[in-house]
Amino acid sequence: MSDQDLFYLLALMKVDGVGDIMAKKLLSNFGNAEAIFKAKSKEIAAIDGIGAVLLKNLKDKTVFEKAAKELEFIKSDNINVSCFQDENYPDKLKHCIDGPVLIFTSGNIDLRNKKIISIVGTRQITSYGTEFCRKLIEDLAPLDPVIISGFAYGVDIVAHQLAMENNLQTIGVLAHGLNQIYPRAHKKYMAKMEENGGFITEFWSSSSPDKEKFVRRNRIVAGMTEATIVIESADKGGSLITANLANDYNREVFAVPGRVTDRYSQGCNNLIKTQKANVLTSAADLIYVLNWDLENKPKTIQRQLFVELNPDEECIYNFLVKNGKELLDIIALQCNFPIFKISGILLNMELKGLIRPLPGKMFEAI
Template structure:
């Protein structure tokens, strides 16, 4: 993106009364951010929602001084900027009407991988939530997804750490400018995250981690991803806001069920009960609902294990397939006496373990 257009886009966002939605409307109507400022009064007033007050505010020059100052900071700190019309802007976020006009980024973020999910939840994660998060990401690792979260305490940081442990790209969406980090004790994770992934924010260097910013940034977390996964949540919480936003954006939402007596399972259980989230028991559930293709060339090769641990049900299917050269899923379910909804999950788990493989025509065979 040209420096001049970026300067005008930033200046436009500093005009009082103009947010992301109005800014996009003006840019679309006028042709560019620069043209918004250069358009004649009659042309601007003809745009629905633009009146005399907003027109006068567009004439103020101090917005360019603020934009210049931010650009100097960006250049000094080697921060990159994604403009919503650029190719390097998150593809799914382009389709969100309230998506940010600009995103500030640090690290080595690469959006070419189409598989992008966010993992959110309580800041007071329990051992149950920790164990599930780690297993989920480890099981998804062969499919090489990008793991997005908010870099907060609890579920967020466990998701980021586990992604790094599995050599997956991970992105922290921040509620403040890139001149600081919150919480401060997570600063120790920054360097490693920026090696394979990094940080993203819509907030300028003048922004602090105010409460309303955390709520606002949730739309980025939800909008840029294919799916939102809520690990643990109380009856009310920020992760539920993210889940609701994901539903509004027509994204898939998953929630991990828990005991009805557990405080940090109430939010997840309510999402499932009200049909605002798919029930998530394992990575196989997510893969099945998202229709991820395990034969995709982008999938990391799964190293064959010498000793693979199978459940009793999986062993039954595996032994059955050993007696058949190949068989379709419906017949496997019938002969092994499993309901069809269950056989799907079992077969996906076995694919991830590398003991069976899918073939054209919904056939499966033992490896």
Template sequence: MTTSDLFYTMALLKIEGVGDIMAKKLISHCGSAEAVFKTKKQHLASIDGIGSMLLKNLKDESVFDKAHKELAFIEKNAINVTYFQDENYPDKLKHCVDAPVILFTSGTIDLKNRKIISIVGTRQITSYGTEFCKKLIEDLAPLDPVIVSGFAYGVDIVAHQLAMEHNLQTIGVLAHGLNQIYPKNHKKYMTKMEQNGGFMTEFWSSSNPDKENFVKRNRIVAGIAEATIVIESAERGGSLITANMANDYNRDVFAVPGRTTDKYSAGCNHLIKTQKANVLTNAADLVYMLNWDIKEETKSIQKQLFVSLDDDEQKIYDYLIKTGKELMDIIALECEFPIYRVSSILLNMELKGVIRPLPGKLFEAI
């Protein structure tokens, strides 16, 4: 994207009544943002959704001064800019109709051919949520996923910190421009974040972390990832908005179940109950549901995922490792479980991706 293209695109986005969807429509019709300003009014009027007020606003020349000012900030601070038609624009986000026309980034972000998951949740994360997040990222680390979150208090910053501990790329999606950081207390994490990924925003340096901006940025968190994981949430909260957006984008959503009496499990339990999220009990659930391939030679990945097995599952798994493959009846006999119990255990293990059924009612460990 040339400097000239960027200038006119930013100017277009500052026109009152032009959002991301309308901007893309205008650019598509006219060929470029610059052409939008140079196309005659009667031609623009033929575009679906263009009214007289918007045609009038397109003559507002004050947007060029605003674009010049922001362009100077971008150049001075070496901000990376990605246009929605660029090859390096996040692939999954590109397919969201309301995705930002322009993304501003800092750091060492590389999303090409990567597994990307978003982790969200309450700002009042409990020890239960912290421990689950810790185990989840620890077990997923060998698969080298990119961890996306909102850099806020609670679940967000815990997810970012754990990603950095395991040397995973992590991205903080901000609700303001790259000239500041919010919350200010998280400024201490900036350098390491940019070394292990960085920050992404659609907002200009003139934007403050206003309430509505947080809701708006949530669509990036939801749209950029293969799946959104809600660790903990009360009955209402921004993470539930993100989960709903992810559903709207036809993305996978996962929620960590909790006790019905726990305030910060209420949102997750509701997502599961209303079938807006899959149950997430461990990393194996995620790997199975997303159909992430685990090569047989990657033993460390398998071992870490298997840690999540309960005692009964571990006993059967160890037996199958030793025997190679076996009939369900023999498994029940040798492991000393009732046949009905073995059937249930084997189903859970199959869902976790640690065993597979074979013809003839045989089962083997993966």
């Protein structure tokens, strides 16, 4: 996008009364932002939803001063900008009617041909939530997903850290401009995140992290991903807003179940109870629902010759060869493994081409 195109787009987004939906409607009718400002009032008035107040606001020249100032910041700080019409704009976000017209990014973000998930939850993450998140990301790492979160305290920053530990691309969606960072305590993670991933925001450099901006931020977290995972949540919280937005966008939602007495499992348990989320007990659940194990593999998978098996894998493989296809629970029982452990083993065996998953959480040896 040229500087001139960006300048007029910035100006359009500063017009009082022009939100993302109205801006897209105007751009659809006039082709570009410059044409909107140069159009005659009667041409603009002919568009459904345009009233006298908005017509007057479109004549406000102060928006050009604000646009020029923001463009100067963008150029001086090497900020990347994508319009919803651009090729490098997140593909799934394009299909959200209220997705931002412009997003600003920093770092080394590459979403092409990537599996993208968001991980959200309470700011008061427990040891249970931390360990589940660790195991989940470790087991998903061979599939090279992009991990999206909100860079906040708790589940967010744990997800970002674990993604970095597993050399996965991770992106923080911010509720403020790229000239600052919130919370400040997380500034120490910025450089490493920008090496392989980075930050996305729809907010200008003049935007501070106000409460309502976090809610707007959540629609990007939900909208640009294939699935939203809620690790832990109380019965109210921002992560539940994100989950509801993901449902509205017809995206998959997963929630980690917990004890009914645990405060930070109440939100997850309620999502599951009201059928607003799939139960997530392991990476295998996510892979099965999203069909990740089927997408990038040939229909016929041959087992590698002379593949090395550890004792656990050998036990399971021999059991499946002897007994044929079997339920995950039966495999765990007969091979004497707890469910939380066997899910990870089965995933690794699948990636090695030793077994394949079947509908109904069944597996068979190849």
